Amino acid sequence: GCSAPLGTPQVKSSPLRCLTLQEKLLSHSSQLAVPEIQASLVPQLARSICTQLQNFLRSKFPELPFGRLFLSGALLDGLEVLAADHIHLMLPVVLDAGLWSLISGEDTVVRDPQYWMIKRIDLGYFPRGCSPWDRFIVGRYLSSSVLNETLHKLLVASINWPAIGGLLGCAIHPVVASRELKLEVKHDQVELSITLFPVVEMEDKVLLAVPPEGLVENLWLESFYRVEVSRVKELDAGDSGARQLCLRILNGVCRSQPSLHKLGGSPVTHVILHLSDTASDWAEENLADRFQQVLEELVASLEKGVLPSYFNPKINLFSGLLEEEIDEMGFVLYRAISEPEVLLK
Structure with missing residues (x-):
């Protein structure tokens, strides 16, 4: 039962309430615009x-x-x-x-x-x-x-x-x-x-x-650039999805973290395309879940040293990376899985 007397709020609304990952992602995405x-x-x-x-x-x-x-x-x-x-x-x-x-x-x-x-x-x-x-x-x-x-x-x-x-x-x-x-x-x-x-x-x-x-x-x-971008846009148009939003946030992360530079653009896009085959709900309210999932997929791919191209599975998008680059990226992202916010600093 609830011992609090009636009429008093259960939780004091504090201005210091911790923001959820979802809120942080949305707030972060609004700061990514090109001047x-x-x-x-x-x-x-x-x-x-x-x-x-x-x-x-x-x-x-x-x-x-x-x-x-x-x-x-x-x-x-x-x-x-x-x-x-x-x-x-x-x-x-x-x-x-x-x-x-x-x-x-x-x-x-x-x-x-x-x-x-x-x-x-x-x-x-x-x-x-x-x-x-x-x-x-x-x-x-x-x-x-x-x-x-x-x-x-x-x-x-x-x-x-x-x-x-x-x-x-x-x-x-x-x-x-x-x-x-x-x-x-x-x-x-x-x-x-x-x-x-x-x-x-x-x-x-x-x-x-x-x-x-x-x-x-x-x-x-x-080059798969044109087809990967049009595929992401098509999927978003089909289910009012937030794939492009997720992609922009991840591109921002890869851009501002020197060790992750080479993951931005195509690799991240192909992970989102692979995930779109299995994770069905890309609505904006699920952005945090999808973002977390992309990080997990990236870590799993880096551990194997293999990220198959979405359009030709024989192509490994990591084939041009050095082993130490893969280790470094894996390390940064592995730490971020338990606390994704660190990537948004």
């Missing part, structure tokens, strides 16, 4: 640079059928958090389907399902020179490295960046030492790095010219 000036200025600057680059490529290589450059990245998908300081610029390489075919990386010397090779076919009927891209062939394969080297030289030596920067009111510097095709942009109000990716879309695959370190120079990396 307004960055959110508007960064895409605007990147689009202007995009246009200048497109014009330059058309005049420099009129014979190469590059498609229209387009921007890509979390900022444009409403998933960017804290700061908008990087964006991807995709350069479509438009191939004649009749002259090229894909070979899975599993069937090549690298034995890696993340990569593909693009083979030039029918050389008997269509000898070298029939495709404008034949100049980038190495041993019958379209070389991502040779294409990148050509574009790197172009970015570093051929384009008048001071003039373009003057036109756009910013300073633009190509990063000479990087293997990546990178521009650093400094404006009065924002700083930004832009990475350029040649991209081939073929046989329902999106392949980026990102060859692995030092190995074979003909490899193209399969």
Whole structure:
């Protein structure tokens, strides 16, 4: 029975009441927004640079059928958090389907399902020179490295960046030492790095010219970015879910904790997609439960050293991580399972 006299409240309402994890997550999510000036200025600057680059490529290589450059990245998908300081610029390489075919990386010397090779076919009927891209062939394969080297030289030596920067009111510097095709942009109000990716879309695959370190120079990396983001959005639209909210909070955590940087973006997204197959209720009121579950799944995956891609289970999204990175991430997240709040500091 209850011994308190009637009419007196059971619990003194104290302003120091402990916030639940749910409340902390929602309050934390409201602090993740990208500053307004960055959110508007960064895409605007990147689009202007995009246009200048497109014009330059058309005049420099009129014979190469590059498609229209387009921007890509979390900022444009409403998933960017804290700061908008990087964006991807995709350069479509438009191939004649009749002259090229894909070979899975599993069937090549690298034995890696993340990569593909693009083979030039029918050389008997269509000898070298029939495709404008034949100049980038190495041993019958379209070389991502040779294409990148050509574009790197172009970015570093051929384009008048001071003039373009003057036109756009910013300073633009190509990063000479990087293997990546990178521009650093400094404006009065924002700083930004832009990475350029040649991209081939073929046989329902999106392949980026990102060859692995030092190995074979003909490899193209399969990208799932577009399909993973659209899948998360589709699922949320279907059940008014909070997957994107959960993803943004986790991206914020990975961004603000140096040891977790490499888990942000794709790995976290794929964990959420895997969980969506089993955990049915993603309504916002269950955010804390789902967040906790994602942490548990991440720890379990890190313990195994394996996180299968949602779209191709043969691909391990942790394959590029060092053992000590995996240990460090596992340690940080394992401690957070009993007290997830520590990640929100």
